[in-house]
Amino acid sequence: MHIDLSGKTAIVTGSSAGIGFAIAAGLARAGAHVIVNGRSAASTAQAVERIAAAAPQAQVEGHAGDLGTAQGCAELVARYPSCDILVNNLGIYGLQDFFETPDSEWQRFFEVNIMSGVRLSRAYLPAMVGRGWGRVVFISSESALNIPADMIHYGFTKTALLSLARGLAKRVAGSGVTVNSVLPGPTLSDGLATMLADEVSASGKTLDEVAAEFVVAHRPSSIIRRAASVEEVANMVVYTCSPQASATTGAALRVDGGVVDSL
Template sequence: MQIDLTGKTAIVTGSTKGIGLASAKGLAQAGATVIVNGRTRAAVDAAVVAVTDAVPGASVSGVEADLGTAKGCAALVEAVPRCDILVNNLGIFGPHDFFDISDDEWTRFFEVNVMSGVRLARAYLPGMEATGWGRVVFLSSESALNIPADMIHYGFTKTALLSVARGLAKRMAGTGVTVNSVLPGPTLSEGVADMLKSEVDKTGQSLEEVAAGFVMAHRPSSIIQRAATVEEVANMIVYACSTQASATTGAALRVDGGVVDSL
């Protein structure tokens, strides 16, 4: 299968590292014009360099904006008024006991993880409908289905994304625009690597070995019995954005390594 997105403009939010950056590289490799996003100019510039290093000749630019706010979303839309592909990758996570989470923290997670995607989809979907083609992908998580006891506030936001994506797919019925969710499982992103660094230092094991041990301790239902790479998750995102995925919409596409124990 040759995915060709030449002539398409793709925005990937929160794309200065991790799954977002890998997705930006994958979309650029497929020929799309890619806009990366982050909160600081330095991070955005570094991401642009990373994409062009990985894909020489890529058409890539960056927009500095904090999409966890309505103002930041408006700034992105002003800088890039239209797109063909929107990958709502931006998200935050972190373990906290339910009884220690303040109202402000609940609101922060909702604004960043849910409302950023809601605001951008509301801004860009009408343009996609007008042209008769578009792709929107929301980055959910296996935690949307397996709500973590230590991250209830995070799981809640990822479940919300499934509802938004499914509803929007129905709203865009018959327009040539698809809306899907991608559900990664444990993934060896920079954030996870930082979390596991002390264990790597202590044991002398490789990062991949420590990550596999973490997965089996905390997600024992994993079938691949290791953390996925960011590229493996990005592969699913790029496919969902392709012309070949024209009959896939309203779907929750799992890249969870088999963690979710259901058919």
Template sequence: MQIDLSGKTAIVTGSTRGIGFSIAKGLAQAGATVVINGRSASSVNEAVNALKQNVPGAAVRGVAADVGKAEGCAVLKATEPEADILINNTGIYGPQDFFETTDDVWTEFFEVNVMSGVRLSREYLPGMVSRQWGRVIFISSESALNIPADMIHYGFTKTANLSVARGLAKRMAGTGVTVNSILPGPTLSEGVADMLKEARERTGQTLEEIAADFVKENRPSSIIQRAATTEEVANLVVYTVSPLASATTGAALRVDGGVVDTIA
């Protein structure tokens, strides 16, 4: 099985690091022209250079724009008018008790985690339809199904991703455009590494060991009993946007290590 995305342009939002960067790297390795996105010019330039070093000969561009805001989405669209593949990856997270979560926090999470994908899908899908080929992915989370008691505001947005993606898939019926959600579980991103830094320094364990202990304690239903790598998440994304996945649409595809305890 060979995945060839030559001739395709892919936009990956929030891709200067973590899962987003690994997705961008995987798409570049498959031959796609990749557009890196982040909020600051410095982080975008750094990621573009890193991707070119990781994938020699890759066609990579960068756009600094805060797509968590309508204005940022407009900047991205104006700079990159067309895309064959749109990965709605940008997102924020963080624990906070429900009774201490203000309206402003709820609104911010909704704008960044949900409306960024809504706005960009609205902008780029018509072009995909006109070309009779396209792929849109919403990066959701296992928290969309296992709503965390300490991050209800986050889980809510990730469930919303599933709803939007499923509805859009139906709206795109017969057009040659597919829309899917990807649901990662605990993943060894930079954000998780930062969160576990204190425990690493205290115990002297490796990041992988600390993350595995975290998964076993906080996600005991995990079947793989460890955190996934960002590359493992990216692998599923790259397949799902490829021509090989032409019959997969409207799906919520899990790469959660079996955390969600269901067979459906």
């Protein structure tokens, strides 16, 4: 399958590293003009340079800003008032017991994980509908279905994204615009690599081996029995953003390695 996104502009939030970076790189390789976003100018510029080096023909530029705030979203929209593809990847996570999670932390997760996507979808979807073509993707998680007991506030936000994507797909029904969510499972992102670094150093095993042991221990329902790569998640997102995925909308697409024990 050849995916050609030439002439399309894509914005990928939270894309200076991890899954977001892999998505931005994949869209750039497919020919899209990609806007990379990170919180700092340095990390954003570095991500742009990495994509440009790997795909010299790619059109890629960066926008540094905190999209977890209304002001940050407004600044992005002011600079880039239109796009054809919006990937709402920005998200935060962290272990914290429910009884020790204050209102402020619930609010922070809500603003970053949910409201960033709400604000940007509200800004960009109407023009997509007017043009008769567009793609919006929300990066959810298998934690939306398997709510983690040690970070309920995170699971809550990821479940909310499923509702948001499904509702928006219905809202723009028949317009030529699709809205979907993608649910990664355990993924060997920069964050997971950092979390496992001490174990890698102490055990003498490779990162892949330690990550696989982590998955077996903490996600025993996994069928692939390992962590997915960020590229494997990005492949699903790039396809979902493609013309070939025109009949896929309102869907919750799992790249979870079979962690969710459901038919």
